[in-house]
Amino acid sequence: MAVPFPIFRALVPQSHPLFHPFRPASLPGLDDTASKKRSLLFCVPSELNPVRPALSFCIGTHLIPHPNKVDRGGEDAFFVSSQYGGIIAVADGVSGWAEHDVDPSLFPRELMANVSSIVEDEEVNKDPQILIGKAHAATTSVGSATVIAAVLERNGILKIANVGDCGLRVIREGRVFFSTCPQEHYFDCPYQLSSEAIGQTYRDAMVSSIEMVEGDIIVMGSDGLFDNVFDHEIISTTSRYKDVVESAKALADLARTHSMDSNFDSPYSLEAVSKGFDVPWWKKILGRKLTGMVICRGKLDDITVIVGQVVSS
Numbered sequence: 001m002a003v004p005f006p007i008f009r010a011l012v013p014q015s016h017p018l019f020h021p022f023r024p025a026s027l028p029g030l031d032d033t034a035s036k037k038r039s040l041l042f043c044v045p046s047e048l049n050p051v052r053p054a055l056s057f058c059i060g061t062h063l064i065p066h067p068n069k070v071d072r073g074g075e076d077a078f079f080v081s082s083q084y085g086g087i088i089a090v091a092d093g094v095s096g097w098a099e100h101d102v103d104p105s106l107f108p109r110e111l112m113a114n115v116s117s118i119v120e121d122e123e124v125n126k127d128p129q130i131l132i133g134k135a136h137a138a139t140t141s142v143g144s145a146t147v148i149a150a151v152l153e154r155n156g157i158l159k160i161a162n163v164g165d166c167g168l169r170v171i172r173e174g175r176v177f178f179s180t181c182p183q184e185h186y187f188d189c190p191y192q193l194s195s196e197a198i199g200q201t202y203r204d205a206m207v208s209s210i211e212m213v214e215g216d217i218i219v220m221g222s223d224g225l226f227d228n229v230f231d232h233e234i235i236s237t238t239s240r241y242k243d244v245v246e247s248a249k250a251l252a253d254l255a256r257t258h259s260m261d262s263n264f265d266s267p268y269s270l271e272a273v274s275k276g277f278d279v280p281w282w283k284k285i286l287g288r289k290l291t292g293m294v295i296c297r298g299k300l301d302d303i304t305v306i307v308g309q310v311v312s313s
């Protein structure tokens, strides 16, 4: 099916149940005692490098669908796994497909299901860029999605591949240590993996590799999180919760609150203003639309949050 490109996001309901290939509330790491014993065990004179305990994630997740899409589960999908040190991924379906009678949730859900199927393939070899490339190649649904995937290896190396405006923050000692940058053709039109040849591919992904340390917090999410919550709020919120499940829920709740707040200058609204999209007050009162969305200071959207805490195991 030929569609105009780029595709704008719009507030359109869709019609399939939420799909999460693997959705534990929490993936606890092993306890500290075991890691200390292991460190001593491997501490022998022939070791040239300092002994470093294996690292893994504790993972908490929370998804809040767009208010108009609650009964259908929204158009975000995600995947988490305890494989290796932990694997996490988020895909956000591009809503503009609904204008072409295509359910926008099908593509991201199948994409995440395919990630689940091939994540342990030898050819993937713990590389999130190859992972999303192979998952994309196996996806037959019509549609498109932004996507981000990250693989934590036991040695602490976190590999990230990102196409579009899902995002990831690494928080270390109360600061943002690492942040992805959104990729977009222009405002509100992100890079996206697509069923159409004109879309982007895994080769367009922004790839990063970070050496993680115990205690690092990673926050991954769809743009529904990062368009509504500032980094300083992500830091303050995650610092208030030791439990990653509670932390993910608190961030998603904060994003939802901001998304419905007509007085909150969200990251999304500030970017809109900076790109020349500000709207006079009388248009806001009349409910005029900008790129298909009713203007408020927050941005109504599906909100997906994954919080991971790095622990030794």
Ligand SMILES: [Mn+2]
Pocket: 092, 222, 223, 224, 301, 302
């Ligand atoms: Mn979104």
